[in-house]
């Protein structure tokens with residue numbers, strides 16, 4: 001690892017010993033550290049963990065309903081239910097769409113999540129997962145945000161472990177990290193997320209990890225948060241990860257203000273710039289070090305070229321091909337889908353080795 005000056009050299013020493021930076025050191029990395037030094041340190045950690053390999057998954061995102069009773073100020077996707085474009089997909093509609101992408105693109109992961117829809121009973125999810133699992137047995141179901149899980153458990157008067165066990169029995173394999181945003185209530189209040197929902201996210205993930213259900217972790221930045229909130233967020237994830245090692249990956253994704261209440265209220269006018277995106281990737285890599293080996297590039301919000309840059313700044317998973325996603329387009333940002341050939345080419349263009357994986361991060365094919 002190259003030599004750094006001042007605080008960064010202390011951080012590099014800790015990282016070399018397999019430890020993580022302190023709260024103050026993380027805030028320093030956000031506020032003052034040179035981005036090129038962060039990138040170099042982060043890439044060197046990624047090299048030690050996975051070498052030149054960059055994994056990706058052929059997947060689709062299925063947003064089965066846009067009706068939601070939470071109504072976050074950062075969300076352009078939700079509808080209250082009375083609008084013309086409010087929808088909830090039936091079992092047959094979901095199965096037909098999945099079949100199309102399964103047969104055409106050989107998808108290996110189905111990321112299924114939607115709004116918190118008060119009308120849907122637990123049976124809707126159990127029947128859906130059972131049917132999908134039966135029809136597409138090698139498709140990993142990566143489903144339901146903590147907001148959806150929390151609502152279903154309350155509606156059904158069922159504990160989270162009991163609910164998770166039932167969903168797993170029906171075919172749920174892993175849980176996505178959506179809903180984490182920034183854990184601090186100070187920030188969540190402005191985002192109009194329920195107070196305490198950050199702690200709840202961590203507690204639902206902990207229950208899942210205790211049951212042996214692996215999950216993803218995320219952080220949404222580039223809105224009203226400060227560096228201290230992000231430092232706190234990363235350290236909370238790290239603490240939980242050290243207990244159960246249940247997080248398979250971490251994705252820092254930047255807020256898209258288009259068509260959101262935060263934009264309408266002038267609280268956020270512009271999306272984060274490229275420097276901030278790369279800083280977040282590099283800091284996450286340095287903080288999580290060997291404890292959480294996979295950092296995703298989040299090309300979906302940043303585009304292919306930034307996806308490549310993210311790899312150079314310490315990410316080691318491209319993410320998915322993402323067919324049929326509805327949440328980002330609702331902000332007015334059109335990113336399209338990626339055929340896996342484009343991911344393979346994009347990874348090769350930066351001198352790395354693309355490796356196709358499944359939902360559980362098991363390698364399927366190396367494209368060296």
Ligand code: SF4
Nearest residue numbers: 068070071072075115
């Ligand atoms: S982010 Fe999720 S919980 Fe919040 S309003 Fe949108 S769909 Fe609902």
